[in-house]
Amino acid sequence: MEVAQTPLLDVTALEKQFPGVRALHNVDLTLNRGEVLAVVGENGAGKSTLMKILAGVHTPNAGTIRIEGREVRIQSVRDAQAHGIALIHQELNLAGNLDIAANIFLGIEPHTAGFIDSGQIHAKAAGHLKRVGLDFPTDTLVADLTIGHQQLVEIAKALSVDARIIIMDEPTSSLSQTESETLFKVVHDLRSQGISIIYISHRLGEVMVLADRVVVLRDGENAGELAREQISHNAMVKLMVGRDLSQFYQRNTTEPGSVVIEAENLRTPAHPRIGLSFSVREGEIVGIAGLVGAGRTELLETLFGVTPAVGGTLKIAGKVVHPKTPLEAIQFGIVLAPEDRKQHGLILEMSVRENASLPRLRMDQKAGAIDFGAEIEVATEMVKKMDIKTPGLEQVVQYLSGGNQQKVVLGKWLAMKPRLLLLDEPTRGIDVGSKQEIYRLMEELAAGGVAILFVSSEMEEVLGMADRALVMHEGVITGELARDQLSEEAVMQLATGNKAAA
Numbered sequence: 284m285e286v287a288q289t290p291l292l293d294v295t296a297l298e299k300q301f302p303g304v305r306a307l308h309n310v311d312l313t314l315n316r317g318e319v320l321a322v323v324g325e326n327g328a329g330k331s332t333l334m335k336i337l338a339g340v341h342t343p344n345a346g347t348i349r350i351e352g353r354e355v356r357i358q359s360v361r362d363a364q365a366h367g368i369a370l371i372h373q374e375l376n377l378a379g380n381l382d383i384a385a386n387i388f389l390g391i392e393p394h395t396a397g398f399i400d401s402g403q404i405h406a407k408a409a410g411h412l413k414r415v416g417l418d419f420p421t422d423t424l425v426a427d428l429t430i431g432h433q434q435l436v437e438i439a440k441a442l443s444v445d446a447r448i449i450i451m452d453e454p455t456s457s458l459s460q461t462e463s464e465t466l467f468k469v470v471h472d473l474r475s476q477g478i479s480i481i482y483i484s485h486r487l488g489e490v491m492v493l494a495d496r497v498v499v500l501r502d503g504e505n506a507g508e509l510a511r512e513q514i515s516h517n518a519m520v521k522l523m524v525g526r527d528l529s530q531f532y533q534r535n536t537t538e539p540g541s542v543v544i545e546a547e548n549l550r551t552p553a554h555p556r557i558g559l560s561f562s563v564r565e566g567e568i569v570g571i572a573g574l575v576g577a578g579r580t581e582l583l584e585t586l587f588g589v590t591p592a593v594g595g596t597l598k599i600a601g602k603v604v605h606p607k608t609p610l611e612a613i614q615f616g617i618v619l620a621p622e623d624r625k626q627h628g629l630i631l632e633m634s635v636r637e638n639a640s641l642p643r644l645r646m647d648q649k650a651g652a653i654d655f656g657a658e659i660e661v662a663t664e665m666v667k668k669m670d671i672k673t674p675g676l677e678q679v680v681q682y683l684s685g686g687n688q689q690k691v692v693l694g695k696w697l698a699m700k701p702r703l704l705l706l707d708e709p710t711r712g713i714d715v716g717s718k719q720e721i722y723r724l725m726e727e728l729a730a731g732g733v734a735i736l737f738v739s740s741e742m743e744e745v746l747g748m749a750d751r752a753l754v755m756h757e758g759v760i761t762g763e764l765a766r767d768q769l770s771e772e773a774v775m776q777l778a779t780g781n782k783a784a785a
């Protein structure tokens with residue numbers, strides 16, 4: 284074979300077995316120089332596992348990995364680094380209490396006569412930052428950067444060790460629109476410098492924009508591949524789920540009932556001078572749209588008693604209530620499935636069964652002993668309804684794939700049948716097929732009289748699911764759009780603070 288035609292990376296017949304789970308079976312993957320290769324697949328398809336093997340986090344049970352035609356063994360993160368492979372994890376790995384330069388050179392500090400050469404560190408770091416388009420002083424603390432900028436620092440760190448293959452696992456899932464666009468530009472720049480990128484995302488729209496080629500995994504196996512000119516939303520979905528899916532969910536609206544929750548000039552600690560007024564009725568699904576930082580999460584947290592209101596009134600079913608803690612909120616029938624589920628939604632060391640029944644047990648304070656039978660029943664139903672991929676109810680949640688962990692969090696709240704369900708970015712990290720399942724469950728709850736208030740940064744989700752949308756901008760509700768007024772244009776106008784145009 285000609286050297287020029289040898290792929291940069293060539294993986295063949297890869298196998299990975301976890302206790303009770305075959306995560307990868309007979310998987311092949313090639314990557315060329317200067318190529319952006321997208322890897323897509325449903326939750327639990329094996330994407331992160333494959334990438335962790337390439338990055339030396341996991342070792343495979345069988346299969347070969349070749350770099351420039353030569354077989355290599357990657358048994359540690361250091362091995363991967365030596366071969367020029369860097370993985371940008373979804374949960375970023377930076378030390379917040381150190382500055383940018385220290386993070387870039389963490390563990391590989393250049394020394395002069397035995398001492399860490401700080402001048403050299405800052406000069407070199409500045410060079411790497413430039414390549415990712417960041418012009419912050421290199422002594423800025425990482426904790427003071429936005430998530431998007433932290434991600435760029437991670438990429439700069441990869442460049443500092445001469446990575447030729449940069450793997451990004453769901454890089455945009457917590458980025459704002461602008462931050463995502465900056466990242467796309469950096470991906471393009473890296474590609475033109477000959478660096479190869481493996482890009483994992485559930486956002487098929489961005490895959491269409493970025494990818495030179497798409498590899499699809501299904502149930503741990505290769506499901507197909509699409510060349511640039513074959514890439515389309517439908518083609519990807521078809522390979523991912525093995526069937527056609529209608530692109531957007533369309534809600535069947537029902538007549539709303541009486542008012543469940545009513546806020547009047549409610550003031551949150553995040554924006555104490557701004558009063559928020561709105562209501563949600565039984566059976567209604569109300570969306571809260573807006574850009575990242577508009578105060579949407581803060582509003583949900585106030586309703587749930589995480590950060591109690593500092594003024595105004597809140598009525599539940601006509602009665603004035605002011606939850607001071609989440610426990611109080613739960614007693615009023617309010618529950619919140621938070622945005623940051625890893626930190627606030629799950630106990631990672633506990634099993635699927637235990638996580639599923641947590642809120643119930645907390646609510647029923649009188650329960651002295653745990654009813655295992657009931658617990659198993661609740662968990663079994665949740666796994667079935669949410670189509671959670673797990674070898675069993677006793678699996679520790681930490682070992683589920685990212686999307687399946689999220690389904691556990693969501694599932695346990697959906698199973699509670701609250702009065703008011705607050706959802707923050709309910710489908711973040713969730714694959715296309717399961718998204719529709721979650722929408723169906725939301726609709727089912729609404730039909731049963733639950734009031735739902737959900738925050739979403741995905742326009743399609745707001746347009747498809749909301750009976751009505753509140754749009755926020757810098758802490759203010761800039762407008763309210765009824766279903767027949769909902770359009771991308773109207774939402775964006777209000778989200779950017781342009782009241783008059785909408």
Ligand SMILES: Nc1ncnc2c1ncn2[C@@H]1O[C@H](COP(=O)(O)OP(=O)(O)OP(=O)(O)O)[C@@H](O)[C@H]1O
Pocket residue numbers: 301302304305306324325326327328329330331332333672673682683684685686687712
């Ligand atoms: N450390 C582990 N121990 C046991 N099972 C694991 C472990 N890591 C992953 N798995 C299992 O391997 C399978 C593939 O998981 P993986 O995280 O690779 O999926 P994914 O495609 O990245 O999904 P998602 O889109 O939800 O992130 C899943 O069934 C998961 O539960």
Ligand SMILES: [Mg+2]
Pocket residue numbers: 330331332684685686
């Ligand atoms: Mg994953």
